[in-house]
Amino acid sequence: MPHIPSGDALASLSLTHVQFDANDPIAYAFAYITLAPIAILVFYASIAVSRREVVSILMLLGQLTNELVNALLKEYFQISRPYDHLGTGYGMPSSHSQFVWYFTTFVIIGSLVGVVFGLIWYMAMEGARTMGLVDIVLNTSLAQWLLLRDMRNIDNVLEWEYQNWVTWQASVSRNKISKVH
Numbered sequence: 384m385p386h387i388p389s390g391d392a393l394a395s396l397s398l399t400h401v402q403f404d405a406n407d408p409i410a411y412a413f414a415y416i417t418l419a420p421i422a423i424l425v426f427y428a429s430i431a432v433s434r435r436e437v438v439s440i441l442m443l444l445g446q447l448t449n450e451l452v453n454a455l456l457k458e459y460f461q462i463s464r465p466y467d468h469l470g471t472g473y474g475m476p477s478s479h480s481q482f483v484w485y486f487t488t489f490v491i492i493g494s495l496v497g498v499v500f501g502l503i504w505y506m507a508m509e510g511a512r513t514m515g516l517v518d519i520v521l522n523t524s525l526a527q528w529l530l531l532r533d534m535r536n537i538d539n540v541l542e543w544e545y546q547n548w549v550t551w552q553a554s555v556s557r558n559k560i561s562k563v564h
Contacts, residue, residue, distance in 0.1 A: 420482045437517060437533045442489055445504040449485040452500055453478045 401417045403410035427443040430436065453476060462475035481496050488501030511517055520526055521533055537543045 417479060420479060423482070423486050435529060435531045437521070437531060438535060440531075441504075441508050442486075445489075445501070445508075446482070446485055448504070449481060449497070449500050450478070452496070453481045456496070 401414045403414040405411075424443075424446070427439060427446060430439040431443055456476050457478075460475055476496055485497040485501050488497050489505070508517075517533060521531055534540055534543070
């Protein structure tokens, strides 16, 4: 029979109000694992801002839309959480599960709702790419001002960026030499 701590032994991570047995070190680890969706959102945003790569922006938009789908499904099913102390609102489908499985779906097959939504979103974005809509968006002045790019067809981005740097470095060196002469 599993150990169920009394209410006064439970602690809460203030950011998410995840409750766990403060006397159990493994519970601490699991409590912090529940923060994975926040870390994933930070990852998405960091990549989108620093790399300005279309696929990361589209994944972030898909992830946020997936959260909206989850909220709508919770309202539709209206299934209570398994325990009252876990918070208010409906518990099914699990927003943590759906969030993580959407994220996983972009690289492997996931769970039911995440897979379905991820496949629909991916097919829609591939259709947009095939129809040239991504290129149209990338050719707008706003996209150019934001320095958005689509490097999906570059096999080795690290090598490509390095070669561009070598070319730039050579031109800087030539300019320094020509200014000296």
